[in-house]
Amino acid sequence: MEPKLVLALFLLISATATSEYVRPPTRKTLNLSWRSKSSSHPQQVHISLAGDNHMRVSWVTNDKSAASMVEYGTSPGRYSNIALGESTWYSYLFYSSGMIHHTVIGPLEDNTVYYYRCGGGGPEYKLKTPPAQFPVTFSVAGDLGQTGWTKSTLDHIDQCKYDVHLLPGDLSYADYMQHLWDTFGELVEPLASAKPWMVTQGNHERELIPFFKDSFESYNSRWKMPFEESGSSSNLYYSFEVAGAHIIMLGSYTDYDEYSDQYNWLKADLAKVDRNKTPWLLVLFHVPWYNSNEAHQNEGDWMMAAMEPLLYAAGVDIVLAGHVHAYERTGRVNNGKLDPCGAVHITIGDGGNREGLAHKYKNPQPAWSVFREASFGHGELKLANSTHAFWSWHRNDDDEPVRSDQVWITSLVNSECAAEKKLGLRKILMEP
Numbered sequence: 001m002e003p004k005l006v007l008a009l010f011l012l013i014s015a016t017a018t019s020e021y022v023r024p025p026t027r028k029t030l031n032l033s034w035r036s037k038s039s040s041h042p043q044q045v046h047i048s049l050a051g052d053n054h055m056r057v058s059w060v061t062n063d064k065s066a067a068s069m070v071e072y073g074t075s076p077g078r079y080s081n082i083a084l085g086e087s088t089w090y091s092y093l094f095y096s097s098g099m100i101h102h103t104v105i106g107p108l109e110d111n112t113v114y115y116y117r118c119g120g121g122g123p124e125y126k127l128k129t130p131p132a133q134f135p136v137t138f139s140v141a142g143d144l145g146q147t148g149w150t151k152s153t154l155d156h157i158d159q160c161k162y163d164v165h166l167l168p169g170d171l172s173y174a175d176y177m178q179h180l181w182d183t184f185g186e187l188v189e190p191l192a193s194a195k196p197w198m199v200t201q202g203n204h205e206r207e208l209i210p211f212f213k214d215s216f217e218s219y220n221s222r223w224k225m226p227f228e229e230s231g232s233s234s235n236l237y238y239s240f241e242v243a244g245a246h247i248i249m250l251g252s253y254t255d256y257d258e259y260s261d262q263y264n265w266l267k268a269d270l271a272k273v274d275r276n277k278t279p280w281l282l283v284l285f286h287v288p289w290y291n292s293n294e295a296h297q298n299e300g301d302w303m304m305a306a307m308e309p310l311l312y313a314a315g316v317d318i319v320l321a322g323h324v325h326a327y328e329r330t331g332r333v334n335n336g337k338l339d340p341c342g343a344v345h346i347t348i349g350d351g352g353n354r355e356g357l358a359h360k361y362k363n364p365q366p367a368w369s370v371f372r373e374a375s376f377g378h379g380e381l382k383l384a385n386s387t388h389a390f391w392s393w394h395r396n397d398d399d400e401p402v403r404s405d406q407v408w409i410t411s412l413v414n415s416e417c418a419a420e421k422k423l424g425l426r427k428i429l430m431e432p
Contacts, residue, residue, distance in 0.1 A: 039063035042118035043098070044185025044222075046192035047127055048199075049164070049240050051229035054106030055127065055196065057085075058224060059118045060098040060185065064089065068101040072116035074109075076124065079117070081105070090221050092213060095178040102224045125193045130163040134385045136243035137162045141351040141378040142286070142322025143170040143202065146184055149376045150352030152396045157378050158191055160394075164242055165195060168322040169202025169252070169286030173354055174218065176207050181218055199223055200249040201236055202286040202322060215253070225249065230269065237262050239269050244386055246278035250285040252323075256303045263306060270314045271429050279386040279413040281316045283343070288321035290330050290345040292369045295358035296323055308334065312342060313425040315412040318381070318389075322349035325358045326374040327393055329405060333368040341417035344409055346391070350376050371405045387411050 042059040050056040057070045068087045071079035085103025089096070101118065108114065110132035117124050130136060139162040144150050157165065172184030188197070201219055208215040220235045227238035236251035248269060256262050273281060289304040291297065300321075311319070312334050327350050334342030350357070357374040365372070377395040384390060393405040412418060 040066045040119055040121060042101075042122045043189075044182065045118060045125060045189050046185070046223075047194075047196050048223075048225055049130075049196045049242070050104045050106070050226045052241075053108050053110070053129075054104050055108060055129065056102055056104050056224060056226070057116065057118060058100070058102050058222070060100050060182070060222075061119060062098050064099040066099055066101070066119050068103050069120055070103045070105050070116055070118055071120070072105050072114050074112065074114055076115050079115070088221055090217055092176075092178050092207070092218065093209075097178070097181075097218075097221065100221050127194055127196075128163075130196070130242050132243060134244055134383055136164075136245065137380060137382045138164050138166050138242075139378055139380055140166045140168075140320055140346075140348055142168040142320075143204075143325055143349040143353045144184075144188075144351035145170070145173040145353035145355075146180065146187055147352050147354050149396065150187070153352045153376060153378050154188065154191060156394060156396060160378075160380055162195065162380065165191065165197045166247070166284055166320060167197060167199040167351075168284045168320050168348070169200050170204045170322055170349070170351075170353065171199060171202070171219070171223070173204050174207070175204055178218060181222060185222070198225065198240065198247070198249065200225075200284055200286060201251060201253060203253060206253055232265050232269075233261055237265060241278055243383065244278050245280040245282055245383055246273050247282045247284070250283060250307070252286040252300070252303060257306050263310075266307065266310060267429055270310060270425065273314065275315070275413045275418075279411050280318075280383055280389065281314060281412075282318050282320065283311060283316050284320045286321060287323045288328075288345065288347040288349075289319070290328075290333055290366075290368060291324055291347060292328065292362050292366050292372060293324045293326050293347075293358050293374075294360040294362055295325065297362075299323070310428060313421055313428050315341070315417060315421045315425075316343045317411050318391075318409065319343045319345045320379075321345070321347050322351075323347075324349050325353060325355060326350055326361075326372065327377060327379075327405070328372040329370050329391075329393070329407070330368045331370050336368075338368050341412065341415070341421065344391075346379065348377075348379050348393070350374075351378065352376050352396075370407075373404065375404070377404070387414060 039062040068085040073080040174180035205219040287300040328347040
């Protein structure tokens with residue numbers, strides 16, 4: 001092909017809001033066989049935030065009598081602190097989990113490296129606490145699974161300088177095959193044991209057996225989030241704060257209508273937000289509300305109808321979702337239309353799942369859709385200060401990280417919307 005023709009085609013493709021990048025085919029599921037270890041050896045270690053200056057360390061042992069103990073300190077091999085936690089296990093048909101341990105450590109210093117070990121033995125791990133002030137960076141990827149593309153995505157996340165990982169649902173893709181929860185825990189341990197992973201549930205976490213097993217028993221047992229610390233009665237929705245951000249994790253697969261526990265908890269949580277302390281307000285859930293892909297159309301409409309007025313009145317800045325196996329970013333939007341006082345919605349369900357990508361988009365492209373592409377990758381959100389954040393989406397691109405979409409986002413906290421929203425939020429919160 002002539003060089004001029006190649007250049008012309010490149011410019012034409014670059015000018016479109018919908019990228020025409022052609023992704024190589026889906027990679028095979030990784031063969032992650034479970035590795036036999038001593039009965040008390042810690043496995044599937046991951047950490048999560050657990051209230052102010054505290055971290056929850058979670059791991060699994062084959063020995064059901066192993067201690068839920070974490071030793072930790074700021075120097076390698078020297079543990080000046082010991083914390084004791086809790087443990088649980090579950091059975092699922094012919095499967096029996098190991099003992100699942102959850103131990104909260106702290107108080108911890110901000111932006112500090114700690115060394116720790118679990119259960120009084122085994123290898124030493126290293127974690128880093130998030131900063132207390134700006135800047136703070138989040139990596140974001142949903143719908144991970146356990147494929148070659150998952151491994152590529154995790155490798156790219158490992159290369160970026162992030163403080164907390166956000167995962168808007170669909171973790172292991174176990175889908176009733178419980179050993180896949182174990183292999184997923186092993187797959188993500190190198191990252192999830194070093195930086196906090198904050199997750200919410202997706203449809204692939206639902207493993208309901210009517211009259212026999214709860215929908216989220218496996219997920220709730222293994223990935224305990226700070227729901228109690230944030231006043232929630234369910235692990236399926238909670239909130240936490242990092243530096244200058246208040247982050248709300250909602251459940252797309254638990255009741256969300258105005259009479260539900262989740263809705264009432266959300267109202268109470270929003271009422272506690274202090275935008276002077278946390279000028280950034282972020283929300284994550286699994287099923288996107290704004291989606292121009294042909295996959296999963298209208299699935300989030302009922303939740304959107306119930307909860308979008310709350311989020312709009314509260315002045316939410318950014319909403320992150322998964323479910324659709326592609327990437328899409330909107331402008332500020334509310335009630336189906338562009339609105340300078342609405343939230344930026346980002347769908348990032350492109351972590352590497354085994355089901356492949358959702359290639360087909362609806363045309364014409366909606367006015368609120370700024371960029372969309374069906375490729376695997378991850379996002380990075382850097383909150384630079386109280387008013388400006390930089391979002392970038394990184395396509396895996398055959399194992400080479402490529403920044404394919406980027407935008408500066410300004411917080412609503414100091415905008416003309418703030419005073420108007422304060423009145424609207426007060427009115428909504430006062431409603432019975």
